Amino acid sequence: MTLKTANMQLKIGLFLLGFMIFLGVVFLLFGNFAIHINLDTRWQQSSSRFLLGADELGRDLLSCVVYGAGVSLLIGFAVVMLSSFIGVVWGLVSGMAGGITDMILMRIVDIFLAFPGILLAIALAAFFSPGIAGMVFILTFSSWAGYARLVRGEVLKHKHKEFILAARSYNASFMRIIFSHLLPLIKPIIFVQASLGAAGVIIAESSLNFLGLGLDPETPTLGQLIDTGVTHIFDRPVFIVVPGIVLFIIIISLNFIGEGLSKGNMNALD
Amino acid sequence: MTYGIINPAIHPIGTIIMKRYIVKRILLLLFLLFAVSTMIFFPVHLIPGDPVVKILGEGANSEDVERLRRDLNLHKPLFHQYLDFIRRLLDLSFGKSLFNNREVMANILKYLPNTIYLTIAAMTAAILISLPLGVLAAFKKESLLDAAVTFISSAGLAIPNFFLGPLLVIVFSIKLGWFPVSGCEGSKYIVLPALTLGTSMSAFLTRITRTVVSLELQKPYVLLARAKGLSEFRVFREHVFKNALIPVITTMGLQFGALLTGAVITETIFSWQGIGVLLVESITRRDYPMIQGLIVFITFVYLLVNFLVDLSYFALDPRIRKEVQRGAKL
Numbered sequence: 001m002t003l004k005t006a007n008m009q010l011k012i013g014l015f016l017l018g019f020m021i022f023l024g025v026v027f028l029l030f031g032n033f034a035i036h037i038n039l040d041t042r043w044q045q046s047s048s049r050f051l052l053g054a055d056e057l058g059r060d061l062l063s064c065v066v067y068g069a070g071v072s073l074l075i076g077f078a079v080v081m082l083s084s085f086i087g088v089v090w091g092l093v094s095g096m097a098g099g100i101t102d103m104i105l106m107r108i109v110d111i112f113l114a115f116p117g118i119l120l121a122i123a124l125a126a127f128f129s130p131g132i133a134g135m136v137f138i139l140t141f142s143s144w145a146g147y148a149r150l151v152r153g154e155v156l157k158h159k160h161k162e163f164i165l166a167a168r169s170y171n172a173s174f175m176r177i178i179f180s181h182l183l184p185l186i187k188p189i190i191f192v193q194a195s196l197g198a199a200g201v202i203i204a205e206s207s208l209n210f211l212g213l214g215l216d217p218e219t220p221t222l223g224q225l226i227d228t229g230v231t232h233i234f235d236r237p238v239f240i241v242v243p244g245i246v247l248f249i250i251i252i253s254l255n256f257i258g259e260g261l262s263k264g265n266m267n268a269l270d
Numbered sequence: 271m272t273y274g275i276i277n278p279a280i281h282p283i284g285t286i287i288m289k290r291y292i293v294k295r296i297l298l299l300l301f302l303l304f305a306v307s308t309m310i311f312f313p314v315h316l317i318p319g320d321p322v323v324k325i326l327g328e329g330a331n332s333e334d335v336e337r338l339r340r341d342l343n344l345h346k347p348l349f350h351q352y353l354d355f356i357r358r359l360l361d362l363s364f365g366k367s368l369f370n371n372r373e374v375m376a377n378i379l380k381y382l383p384n385t386i387y388l389t390i391a392a393m394t395a396a397i398l399i400s401l402p403l404g405v406l407a408a409f410k411k412e413s414l415l416d417a418a419v420t421f422i423s424s425a426g427l428a429i430p431n432f433f434l435g436p437l438l439v440i441v442f443s444i445k446l447g448w449f450p451v452s453g454c455e456g457s458k459y460i461v462l463p464a465l466t467l468g469t470s471m472s473a474f475l476t477r478i479t480r481t482v483v484s485l486e487l488q489k490p491y492v493l494l495a496r497a498k499g500l501s502e503f504r505v506f507r508e509h510v511f512k513n514a515l516i517p518v519i520t521t522m523g524l525q526f527g528a529l530l531t532g533a534v535i536t537e538t539i540f541s542w543q544g545i546g547v548l549l550v551e552s553i554t555r556r557d558y559p560m561i562q563g564l565i566v567f568i569t570f571v572y573l574l575v576n577f578l579v580d581l582s583y584f585a586l587d588p589r590i591r592k593e594v595q596r597g598a599k600l
Contacts, residue, residue, distance in 0.1 A: 107301070107305075110298070110302060111302060111305040111306065111309060114302045114305070114306050114569060114572075114573055115306070115565075115569050115572075116526075116527030116528070116530045116531050116568065116569065116572040117527050117528050117530065117531030117532070118531050119530070119531050119534075119565060119568060119569060119572075122531075122534065122549070122553075122565075123310060123313065123561070123565045124313060126553040126561050127313040127314060127558075127561075128313075199428070203430050206430060206432070207430065207432060207535055210432040210535065210538075211534070211535065211538060211550055211553075212550075212554070213553065223432065226432055226433060226436065227432075229436065230436050230539065233436060233439060233440065233444070233451070234444065237436075237440050237444075240433065240436045240437065240440065241437070241440075243433075244430075244433035244436075244437065247430060247433060248425075248428055248429050248430075248433065251428040251429075251430070252424060252425065252428035255424065255427060255428055256424070
């Protein structure tokens with residue numbers, strides 16, 4: 001993969017994501033946004049008022065999709081910010097401290113990584129019924145450990161290199177070594193992990209909502225819309241197709257951004 | 271070359287170190303089994319409010335509340351409850367379901383065959399789709415076919431299975447009428463669930479296969495085989511195939527976790543009566559012992575498979591074995 005295709009991939013990803021957000025904003029500004037529950041309009045067919053029809057609670061499907069996509073992006077962004085922050089701090093402490101501290105911190109990371117896929121999130125969602133904040137908590141809880149392991153590995157890789165030694169030799173403070181020597185080196189890899197991670201978080205979030213373990217049904221989410229669509233798969237397939245395609249585009253654009261960044265990094269290092 | 275995971279055997283380390291590594295891995299596995307169980311025990315007790323009231327609802331009479339409290343073992347001090355929980359894991363009963371009063375393990379074993387069946391079918395589908403595509407893309411690198419394969423695998427990685435599943439149902443069950451919509455009575459019922467579950471894995475495997483095979487193709491032994499005048503097919507079958515197989519197999523092992531949690535969602539879509547459906551049903555019934563037992567069980571299976579994949583490095587590759595033996599002599 002050449003740098004050019006990596007750049008291309010990054011650009012396509014950014015464009016797709018930006019385009020989706022743009023469409024959402026246009027709809028919010030000029031469209032007929034209606035996600036309040038209105039039992040008079042249940043299951044209405046598409047009309048000028050409800051472009052794609054209304055769902056079982058009488059809400060406009062298109063508005064629900066826009067709202068749901070917003071919720072997904074918001075949760076994805078918040079979870080990635082929180083878990084990468086925790087992971088960076090955890091990994092830096094672990095990698096720089098070494099010894100017994102490193103061992104204890106890494107065994108804790110191992111425990112969190114021991115659960116396959118979204119199982120830990122499912123387990124937590126089974127016991128708490130989360131709101132948006134709860135959802136962010138659950139998903140952060142089950143995804144920070146990956147960042148911690150990644151950052152620790154990077155710290156170990158660079159810790160004994162000459163430039164760190166040089167910084168030490170002119171008495172650079174510990175904080176200075178971390179902030180002006182280590183973090184800039186680790187940053188690109190965290191960005192890669194964050195954009196791929198955001199895609200993963202959004203899949204996890206919609207999976208939980210699809211399973212009925214997520215936000216309450218009055219908050220429209222893409223996963224929950226698809227779940228409704230499955231029960232009406234014969235008469236209203238549009239409830240599966242539209243939220244699904246929006247979700248697919250969001251995920252593929254985040255993946256493209258991550259892969260583009262990562263290949264760009266690799267080429268830059270070559 | 272290590273593919274994503276650190277391969278301790280690739281270094282000339284000797285059998286003693288290899289044994290030490292295996293012992294270390296076993297200790298880590300035991301530690302993780304213990305820690306995971308502990309972590310699954312506590313959430314029930316961290317729920318704000320009384321879980322018993324939560325299960326029965328606010329209006330329940332006090333007799334029922336007391337009985338359920340006893341059934342859930344919640345009347346004892348927390349530490350006793352914890353010991354009981356661990357004891358039940360050790361005697362492999364995993365506690366009792368609140369729903370049908372049978373042992374959790376008995377319930378799991380009843381649903382497990384369907385999940386195993388689905389998982390194997392999904393893996394088979396993934397292999398059948400991804401190996402040919404990955405190999406072809408590697409042989410015809412930077413062709414139109416390669417670009418198409420790359421695009422398809424990107425799409426396969428990005429499509430969530432709870433969207434893909436219903437999509438396949440719309441096309442193949444409702445429009446074409448080839449396969450049933452849901453259920454699990456016969457062999458026709460497995461096709462769509464297996465495709466749904468296998469897609470993300472096959473997308474991943476296609477990428478790995480393409481990378482691994484194209485790396486092998488750059489090696490001198492391939493040049494020699496081609497110089498001998500072998501056809502591309504024989505170059506692949508007699509030379510590249512075996513060398514490329516190991517990383518592909520280990521990747522499959524590592525993807526097993528994704529397959530397990532994917533099964534939860536796939537089974538729900540198709541009402542496929544496996545442990546995923548059991549988990550989701552237990553969650554709606556607030557059958558806490560059943561939920562805890564299932565989460566612990568699935569995680570245990572996942573950890574065991576990962577452990578075996580790690581060890582299989584030593585068994586699969588004669589080069590690694592020799593490397594280890596040579597290391598022992600040094």
